[in-house]
Amino acid sequence: MFDGLKDKLNDFRTDVTEQAEAEPDEASEDGEAALVESDGQSTTADSTQDDEASTEDDASDPSTLKRAKAFATGRIIIEEEDLEEPLWNLEMALLESDVEMSVAEEILDTVRETMLGETRKQVETTGELVEEALHDALLDVIAVGQFDFEERIAETEPPVTIVFTGVNGVGKTTSIAKLSKWLEERGYSSVLANGDTYRAGANEQIREHADRLDRKLIAHEQGGDPAAVIYDAVEYAEANDIDVVLGDTAGRLHTSNDLMAQLEKIDRVVDPDLTLFVDESVAGQDAVTRAEEFDDSAAIDGTILTKADADSSGGAAISIAYVTGKPILFLGTGQDYDDIERFDPEWLVDQLLAEDS
Ligand SMILES: Nc1nc2c(ncn2[C@@H]2O[C@H](COP(=O)(O)OP(=O)(O)O)[C@@H](O)[C@H]2O)c(=O)[nH]1
Ligand SMILES: [Mg+2]
CATH class of the missing domain: 3.40.50.300 (P-loop containing nucleotide triphosphate hydrolases)
Known part of the structure; x- marks a missing residue:
């Protein structure tokens, strides 16, 4: 049941994770650095950027500060740019699966909001964050009007x-x-x-x-x-x-x-x-x-x-x-x-x- 859709949702999860966890070099090519992993094991933008850009600029870049702070507190930062392409792909996938346009848009809005939310609770991996966002977005539209x-x-x-x-x-x-x-x-x-x-x-x-x-x-x-x-x-x-x-x-x-x-x-x-x-x-x-x-x-x-x-x-x-x-x-x-x-x-x-x- 609904296997095609299931596969497409899974693709979105992979998509975001790849974007967000992209090697720092790739990330800076895009003019952005995406993610600080909570465990500090994964590649982070900070160390590489120090080599590439002027240290002064870096220190005053609010997004770098934000990432550094997030790193210290073990949070994940997803930038809007990381989501652009995966969200576009998700929208196409939903429409291909015959999801009605306004419903697809609602799902996208919720996913975007959840993933970019500043105060969301700590999650361990990007994958979990995506899952949480998709879960909430889907449930919001599917559960409308439910009664026993x-x-x-x-x-x-x-x-x-x-x-x-x-x-x-x-x-x-x-x-x-x-x-x-x-x-x-x-x-x-x-x-x-x-x-x-x-x-x-x-x-x-x-x-x-x-x-x-x-x-x-x-x-x-x-x-x-x-x-x-x-x-x-x-x-x-x-x-x-x-x-x-x-x-x-x-x-x-x-x-x-x-x-x-x-x-x-x-x-x-x-x-x-x-x-x-x-x-x-x-x-x-x-x-x-x-x-x-x-x-x-x-x-x-x-x-x-x-x-x-x-x-x-x-x-x-x-x-x-x-x-x-x-x-x-x-x-x-x-x-x-x-x-x-x-x-x-x-x-x-x-x-x-x-x-x-
Ligand atoms: N696979 C499957 N077939 C169903 C289901 N519900 C109904 N059908 C089949 O759909 C066909 C039409 O069903 P019917 O009740 O006569 O439709 P009606 O014209 O709306 O009354 C029948 O062959 C049913 O066996 C279902 O949930 N799954
Ligand atoms: Mg009948």
Whole structure:
């Protein structure tokens, strides 16, 4: 999962370390000296510069003083110039990985700030400093809006009504089946409602899941009103003490006015407790754009990102929460019912920054 992105983040780490720990000669060719290693073992700019430049100039150069002072106190100094090229490469890498532009910029800003910060805590190596900076930058954008899904279910008056939206084929119906099982494992009963009255065969498809999981399915004829189906399911849940209603909807393009109006009607008639947007991780930038557009027409509360198992870029996983302001709640990681995981931003960042590849 997200291996391509992982490699690119690793390249950044190597990039900065190389720049910052460049031999003094190389460094002064660039007109800069970059780093004082805390252990004093690594090459430092100071000794060489004494030979090359006038001692007087050196002593009065505030940056030399700063480095010398940092050396004495065991801190690392990274100069803005050291970061220029690695940050540029990082930006390109993020964009190539389908990270949305504004998200890439936010990540870059945080990395720059963390690495140049005067008062940051002591770290031992440049590598650690880069890791810390990347960790914070990624977590900041990935964790936007996070809430505890299970807690939300627990504290909402039952039946908790959840409606799933998104384009065709991304895994809405599969995610509903997975989530129904996930809920059962945590003690919550659920009923499925087929609000996809648009597509031929939709009833049969979701009925197969319902049968396999031994769930009640509420469905109407093809062409019926999806709001009415979900409304019926809510009544069924109320009458039968079912905790959660999982309402499927037809896959639609955000450009299809009729179908988008249907979503608005569901919102009005059923007033769901949660509207979850489903899209596939592999769609990258497209998924990010769609999340934004669906959120605009029928406000979403969170995203389920499917097919993460097949995605190497990770751009959607990094961007969607920041762009919509709503969290990613689950990752779909395969085609089996158990292949759904609570989205954990810390876990994801740790995975992305893990040394082994
Ligand atoms: N590899 C993988 N395939 C998935 C995942 N979620 C759904 N699929 C597959 O995607 C296809 C479309 O799923 P479906 O639920 O019918 O999409 P819908 O049109 O949005 O309802 C099916 O073949 C699913 O098995 C996932 O997390 N990983
Ligand atoms: Mg479907």
